[in-house]
Amino acid sequence: MNNRPIGVFDSGLGGLTAVKELRALLPQEDIIYFGDTGRVPYGNRSRETITRYAKQAASFLLSQNVKLIIAACGTVSSTVTDLTSLTNGAPVPCIGVVKPTCAAAVRATKNRKIGVIGTTTTIRSGSYQRELSHMTDGLEVYSRDCPLFVPLVENGFSSPDDPIPCLTAQRYLTSIRETGVDTLILGCTHYPLLHDIIAQVMGPKVALINSGRETALYAAQWLKENGLLQTNGGSTAFYVSDSTEGFSQLAQIFLGMKVEGSVQRIAIESYGA
Numbered sequence: 657m658n659n660r661p662i663g664v665f666d667s668g669l670g671g672l673t674a675v676k677e678l679r680a681l682l683p684q685e686d687i688i689y690f691g692d693t694g695r696v697p698y699g700n701r702s703r704e705t706i707t708r709y710a711k712q713a714a715s716f717l718l719s720q721n722v723k724l725i726i727a728a729c730g731t732v733s734s735t736v737t738d739l740t741s742l743t744n745g746a747p748v749p750c751i752g753v754v755k756p757t758c759a760a761a762v763r764a765t766k767n768r769k770i771g772v773i774g775t776t777t778t779i780r781s782g783s784y785q786r787e788l789s790h791m792t793d794g795l796e797v798y799s800r801d802c803p804l805f806v807p808l809v810e811n812g813f814s815s816p817d818d819p820i821p822c823l824t825a826q827r828y829l830t831s832i833r834e835t836g837v838d839t840l841i842l843g844c845t846h847y848p849l850l851h852d853i854i855a856q857v858m859g860p861k862v863a864l865i866n867s868g869r870e871t872a873l874y875a876a877q878w879l880k881e882n883g884l885l886q887t888n889g890g891s892t893a894f895y896v897s898d899s900t901e902g903f904s905q906l907a908q909i910f911l912g913m914k915v916e917g918s919v920q921r922i923a924i925e926s927y928g929a
C-alpha cells in the first residue's frame with residue numbers, strides 16, 4: 657500500500673502548484689498528476705459539469721492504483737460538496753483544498769477577519785465561507801472573485817513589475833483590504849504565482865494562505881498518521897486531456913522547476929463518470 661502513488665488532479669496545470677509543495681514535503685513519494693487541459697477552465701462552469709469532470713478524473717486516478725486522491729483545484733473542491741462520492745465507493749480517500757486551507761486561515765488570524773479570493777464558481781459556492789463558519793464562531797469573512805487572475809497567469813502576466821496584473825489586483829483587492837482583514841485565502845491554484853503582487857496590494861500585515869501548500873501539508877500528515885508514507889519513490893508522471901505540446905513550458909511556471917517525468921495524453925471521456 658505504501659508504494660502506491662498519490663493521485664492529484666486539477667482542471668488544468670494550475671494544480672502543479674500543489675505538486676510543487678508535495679514534492680518539497682515528500683520527495684520519496686510517487687505522484688500521478690492529471691490536468692484536464694482539454695476542458696480547462698472549470699471556474700465558470702456549472703456544478704453538474706464540474707462534478708462529472710471530477711468523477712472522470714478520480715476514475716482515471718483510481719485506474720492508476722493511487723492510495724490517496726487530492727483535488728488540487730479550488731473550483732472542484734468548492735463545488736463537489738462530498739468529495740468521497742467521486743470514488744464511487746472505492747476505499748481511497750479523496751481530499752480537497754477547502755478544509756486544510758480554512759484551518760490554516762483560522763490559525764493565522766488574530767483579528768478574526770478573513771478574506772477569500774477565488775474563481776467566480778468558487779466564491780459563488782460559498783464553500784470557504786461555510787467551512788470557516790463551521791470551524792469557529794464570530795469570524796468576519798469577506799470574499800471576492802478575481803476572474804482575470806487565471807488568464808493573466810497563464811499568459812505570463814505575473815511579474816510585480818508589470819502594471820497590468822498590478823492594476824488588476826488593485827481593482828479586485830482594494831475593497832477587501834479596506835475591510836481590515838489580517839488573513840487572505842488564495843483559494844485558487846493560480847494565485848500563488850501572483851503572491852508578490854497580492855502582498856503588495858494587501859500590505860505586509862496580511863497573511864496570505866496558499867491552498868496548495870496547506871493541502872500538501874495536510875496530505876503529508878494524513879499519510880504519516882496512516883502509515884502510508886513511501887520511502888523509495890520520487891517519480892512524477894503527468895497526464896493531460898489535450899495535446900502534450902507546450903506542456904513543459906506552462907507546467908514549469910507552476911512547478912517552479914524543470915519538468916521531469918513522462919507526459920501522456922489520455923481520453924478522459926472514456927473514464928466512468
Ligand code: DGL
Nearest residue numbers: 667697698699730731845
Ligand atoms: N484550477 C482552478 C481553481 O483552482 C483555476 C482554473 C479554472 O478555472 O479551471 O479554481
